[in-house]
Amino acid sequence: xxxxxxxxxxxxxxxxxxxxxxxxxxxxxxxxxxxxxxxxxxxxxxxxxxxxxxxxxxxxxxxxxxxxxxxxxxxxxxxxxxxxxxxxxxxxxxxxxxxxxxxxxxxxxxxxxxxxxxxxxxxxxxxxxxxxxxxxxxxxxxxxxxxxxxxxxxxxxxxxxxxxxxxxxxxxxxxxxxxxxxxxxxxxxxxxxxxxxxxxxxxxxxxxxxxxxxxxxxxxxxxxxxxxxxxxxxxxxxxxxxxxxxxxxxxxxxxxxxxxxxxxx
Amino acid sequence: xxxxxxxxxxxxxxxxxxxxxxxxxxxxxxxxxxxxxxxxxxxxxxxxxxxxxxxxxxxxxxxxxxxxxxxxxxxxxxxxxxxxxxxxxxxxxxxxxxxxxxxxxxxxxxxxxxxxxxxxxxxxxxxxxxxxxxxxxxxxxxxxxxxxxxxxxxxxxxxxxxxxxxxxxxxxxxxxxxxxxxxxxxxxxxxxxxxxxxxxxxxxxxx
Numbered sequence: 001x002x003x004x005x006x007x008x009x010x011x012x013x014x015x016x017x018x019x020x021x022x023x024x025x026x027x028x029x030x031x032x033x034x035x036x037x038x039x040x041x042x043x044x045x046x047x048x049x050x051x052x053x054x055x056x057x058x059x060x061x062x063x064x065x066x067x068x069x070x071x072x073x074x075x076x077x078x079x080x081x082x083x084x085x086x087x088x089x090x091x092x093x094x095x096x097x098x099x100x101x102x103x104x105x106x107x108x109x110x111x112x113x114x115x116x117x118x119x120x121x122x123x124x125x126x127x128x129x130x131x132x133x134x135x136x137x138x139x140x141x142x143x144x145x146x147x148x149x150x151x152x153x154x155x156x157x158x159x160x161x162x163x164x165x166x167x168x169x170x171x172x173x174x175x176x177x178x179x180x181x182x183x184x185x186x187x188x189x190x191x192x193x194x195x196x197x198x199x200x201x202x203x204x205x206x207x208x209x210x211x212x213x214x215x216x217x218x219x220x221x222x223x224x225x226x227x228x229x230x231x232x233x234x235x236x237x238x239x240x241x242x243x244x245x246x247x248x249x250x251x252x253x254x255x256x257x258x259x260x261x262x263x264x265x
Numbered sequence: 266x267x268x269x270x271x272x273x274x275x276x277x278x279x280x281x282x283x284x285x286x287x288x289x290x291x292x293x294x295x296x297x298x299x300x301x302x303x304x305x306x307x308x309x310x311x312x313x314x315x316x317x318x319x320x321x322x323x324x325x326x327x328x329x330x331x332x333x334x335x336x337x338x339x340x341x342x343x344x345x346x347x348x349x350x351x352x353x354x355x356x357x358x359x360x361x362x363x364x365x366x367x368x369x370x371x372x373x374x375x376x377x378x379x380x381x382x383x384x385x386x387x388x389x390x391x392x393x394x395x396x397x398x399x400x401x402x403x404x405x406x407x408x409x410x411x412x413x414x415x416x417x418x419x420x421x422x423x424x425x426x427x428x429x430x431x432x433x434x435x436x437x438x439x440x441x442x443x444x445x446x447x448x449x450x451x452x453x454x455x456x457x458x459x460x461x462x463x464x465x466x467x468x469x470x471x472x
Contacts (some may be wrong), residue, residue, distance in 0.1 A: 015467060058306045087312070150428070157350060158351050159348040160350050160352060161348065162310075162313070162315050162346075163344070163346055163348070163350070163351060163352075165313075165315075165339055166313055166342065166343075166344035166346075166367035166423075167337055167343075167344075167363050167366065167369070167413070167417065168363075168366050168369050168417060169366045169368075170336075170366070170367065170368075173365075173366050173367065177352070177362070179422045240271075251332065252332035252333060252401075253317075253332040253333075253335050254314075254335075255315065257315075264323075
């Protein structure tokens with residue numbers, strides 16, 4: 001592999017010029033998100049530069065403890081992002097969501113490294129952090145939909161939940177209906193993406209590998225494997241996430257605690 | 266059977282129920298009346314443990330309801346809500362789901378036989394079973410909810426305006442079904458001033 005061509009300072013400058021397109025559009029149409037756009041772009045640049053330097057060292061040392069620790073930091077950030085973006089309270093959800101993410105993502109990434117990539121060193125930095133990042137990033141999005149939708153739909157359709165309880169359902173029996181719906185909502189985007197993959201979109205992983213010098217036929221094998229890994233980790237983390245949080249989220253009489261939400265409806 | 270003692274419930278600043286007491290005995294037919302917003306639905310919700318009274322107690326068969334014992338009560342009472350959000354999917358799937366709950370499993374086989382009979386009594390076509398709940402009319406949904414409750418083989422009924430979307434002959438048929446059965450204990454909200462002969466209906470006016 002000869003790797004992708006490095007981008008010069010001039011290239012990055014031209015990249016900044018391209019940023020004028022969204023900036024001017026946002027300003028011209030008075031969309032009111034100019035500040036958001038600028039801060040987000042700056043944050044992205046600063047974070048990526050820092051991570052770039054950091055990862056250089058992580059890849060160089062390739063120390064199992066450091067790799068593990070960094071993966072845990074990534075999982076931690078993902079869990080907090082899920083809780084925040086689904087409108088739930090950190091205090092009640094931090095532990096159960098973190099636990100569900102750790103179990104789901106460790107299982108999938110270690111399975112990938114051991115059985116699919118067949119690495120000798122299954123905690124290898126390149127695989128653990130790159131594959132882990134892709135799996136985590138994608139299951140994060142699905143979890144925001146899945147876990148968020150689960151609790152939001154319970155609040156919105158509380159009458160329906162009560163109706164099921166009055167029909168003699170246990171808490172778990174009544175929740176099954178809501179869990180099923182949230183699962184479908186969470187998995188649908190991934191399923192739709194898979195159906196158009198290769199035709200509409202060349203996924204980031206393939207692009208990266210092709211630029212990095214892999215032949216397309218190798219890249220697609222990884223892409224197929226990674227999509228299945230994403231599905232597996234999504235299903236695992238949503239099920240465990242719901243399972244671990246329902247214990248905290250209801251009063252003894254089966255009523256949903258209103259204090260689990262950060263905002264009122 | 267039910268003993269409600271001095272319960273008060275308020276939402277934000279206004280009392281919905283204040284120092285309210287009454288008793289229901291086995292076989293009673295009680296009709297709750299009162300202007301809208303007075304707390305008729307709240308009363309059902311309190312009795313089913315979906316709300317807690319700010320003060321006062323509710324007893325069921327001699328023991329005060331607690332967070333733990335309310336589950337038993339929910340398995341004894343059949344509740345037909347005024348809210349017609351009874352789910353999504355096919356009507357048959359709704360019945361199947363209800364009968365799949367552990368508490369109802371023993372009635373599953375009987376339900377298969379009873380559904381056609383109840384459909385016949387409440388004047389619904391069997392083909393309705395394969396329709397999506399969302400496509401039903403209000404009156405059809407009400408009858409499906411009533412049948413869903415009857416399949417549970419319970420003898421205490423909380424009926425919250427269950428016939429409001431039905432025409433008069435059908436309304437009477439629905440009310441007769443519950444009021445004429447001496448074994449049924451019925452607590453209902455209904456705007457019909459219908460009194461079948463030979464049945465004593467206790468009026469409970471909230472104000």
